[in-house]
Amino acid sequence: MPDFLQLLEIVKKVSADVTADEKSSPKAVIVPAADLLKVCTELYQNPSTYFDMLSCVTGIDNGVQANTMEVVYNLYSIPFNMSLAVKIVLPRENPVVNSVTSIWRTADWHEREAFDMFGIQFNGHPDLRRILLPADWQGFPLRKDYAHQEYYRNIKVEY
């Protein structure tokens, strides 16, 4: 079972610009958004890592001041019983990243949720629609600067 440093080496072979984040639990690698699909494919296929399960995809908005958004992928390998988080940082104006649906189908609905709540675009997603909110809802509610619309179909949103 590879430890975190070995995992980091494996990821560095695929993507040059990788930083480690040892403070988070499980430990995380921060990869450039452009390399996400390459890194995930490697982590999924490499026989010494074999991350076969994507537990969770979390979108995070760091606020207007930081002007960034993040997507965190919590991976888990059933045969090796180890976890790893993969993080990407996106600009807040135009958050676009490749979808990992082709690797883990879990990502399908989780990415739709991140799109629904944060407006993050996932390239290559088979069916990117809103999932929890109505299709004609305006805005992305989990963004830090979200202000809800006053009326939705004559229903006052403010309670």
Next chain:
Amino acid sequence: MPTDHIQYQYKPGNLAESEPNKFDLQNLRSEEMIINLGPQHPSTHGVLRLEVLMDGEIIKDVVPHLGYLHRCFEKHAENLPYNQVIPFVDRMDYVAAMNSEHVYAMGVERMLGIAGQIPKRVEYVRVLMAELNRIASHFIALGTYGMDMGAFTPFFWIMRDREHILRLLEWAAGARLLYNYIWIGGLFYDLPVGFEQKCAEFITHIKPKLKELEDLLLKNDIFIRRTANVGVLPLNLAINYGVTGPMLRASGLRFDLRKVDGYSVYPELDFNVPIGEGLKGTVGDCWDRAWVRMLEIHESVKIVEQCLAKLQGEHQRTKEFNPQEFVPKKIRPQAQDFYIRGETPKGELGFFFRADGKSDIPFRCKGRSCCFSNLSVLPEISKGILVADLIAIIGSIDMVMGEVDR
């Protein structure tokens, strides 16, 4: 707006615009049609709407439409201190609230670094409560599943037995379903005096009933014919879709976070992890999923017995014991990202926290819902089957829409 104004004005187009169908009527082939299932139908177990594309009686595609029970859990959590989020966690999976509370409280305790201080008695009470609630949740799963398959009697029998559990939990926590009993760092109250004895009475009462239920429902020929070889979920597909819990185990993988992660006092307890073996059909069919739940009830009964023995022996109540002794006055974790997961009756419940280290409010709190991922596999395993089998598959997934939509 004047006060006598009708708030919602119905227009025929509203539904079509707010949750439009994925398939367009204009582009269908002449033999195809769209059937709308739910959101207000008992067989969809809550407010799930399914758009079913059919060719005659054969299903070609299923598109689930979610969100009818969306209550903005994550937005609420970003505006409330950690301890005040617990009632919202209860309302995610409202038939197994203790389990969700347990996972949440454990996550915040680990972030604060006080997980090691929690007294053993508190941990045993937590596990006792969680397992009682697991039995109640599996009762609901099996009872409503029987009802979906046309068997009404088991539902009433099972609700009668579940009532005993709810009464016990009400006695301890003060509520029947939404408890807010497990606190960060401790418990709301210690167990009421006499709880252990009553709980032991319940266990002796329930054991013959389980055999009865098994014969009545799971070994019933009609039930077997409706569920065996239906909705077979292969293991690789289950893992790829992030399916967890009894559904994953029914597909043949012995994977239970209580064993794998060994959190709380589960390593000290003796229990097995049942898996689906395809006794009546194929591994991973609907019958296997129901059967795994049945076996898990037996395992939970075993755990409850062991907890009761510990709570009456080694860790029995004392006058000095204060379940709120280690409840922190100020809950402010250091800046970090933290993912915690635990085994609830439906599967892996996870919480992703981001703490900024400056406030008592989580910067981000994502609930990774097990039913959400379990449900996402539905379109994949229900192609080319009949509508009656689709109902069998929905029931075997055992989702609670409160947790899917959060």
